[in-house]
Amino acid sequence: MAAFGDKVPPGVQEPAWNQSRAFAYGLIAAAAYAKKDYPTAISNYETVIKYAPKADDAPYYYIGMSKWNSKDPEGAIEAFAKAAVMGKANAKKAEDYLQQLYKARHNDSLDGLEEVKAKAKADLGIS
Numbered sequence: 001m002a003a004f005g006d007k008v009p010p011g012v013q014e015p016a017w018n019q020s021r022a023f024a025y026g027l028i029a030a031a032a033y034a035k036k037d038y039p040t041a042i043s044n045y046e047t048v049i050k051y052a053p054k055a056d057d058a059p060y061y062y063i064g065m066s067k068w069n070s071k072d073p074e075g076a077i078e079a080f081a082k083a084a085v086m087g088k089a090n091a092k093k094a095e096d097y098l099q100q101l102y103k104a105r106h107n108d109s110l111d112g113l114e115e116v117k118a119k120a121k122a123d124l125g126i127s
Contacts, residue, residue: 001025022052029062038066054124057083061090064097077101081120 001024008017029044045059045066064079080101083094102113121127 018051019055022048022055025051026059029059033062033066036069038070041066042070054086057086057088057090057094060086061094064094068097068101073101073105077105077116078120081116082124085117085120085124085126 001021008014025044025047029041029048032038032040032044042063045063048059060079060083064076064083067073067075067079077098080094080098083090084098085091098116099110099113102110102116106112
């Protein structure tokens with residue numbers, strides 16, 4: 001990744017290179033998350049999203065977990081909402097954590113949560 005920077009290697013199509021970049025940054029992010037290096041995990045998961053914004057919900061889920069562990073509940077809510085609305089492998093866990101955090105910040109109520117999820121859908125371009 002470092003050798004080519006933002007350039008696509010000769011003979012490689014950009015969509016394929018983006019998939020490779022997303023995969024590589026996902027591995028880096030997962031290693032950082034495992035070491036509890038949440039700022040590095042977040043940064044690398046954000047890079048995964050840059051190259052493959054809708055391919056998987058894992059980057060959003062782990063950004064949520066990283067932000068929660070970093071005492072940023074609002075950031076975690078936003079990330080969990082995106083993972084939840086994608087409806088993929090981590091959606092159920094993300095929804096559970098989203099509700100738990102949201103209730104804790106809103107007097108044990110889920111009032112307004114649908115608006116948070118609607119914004120997440122809009123941010124992701126999901127109808």
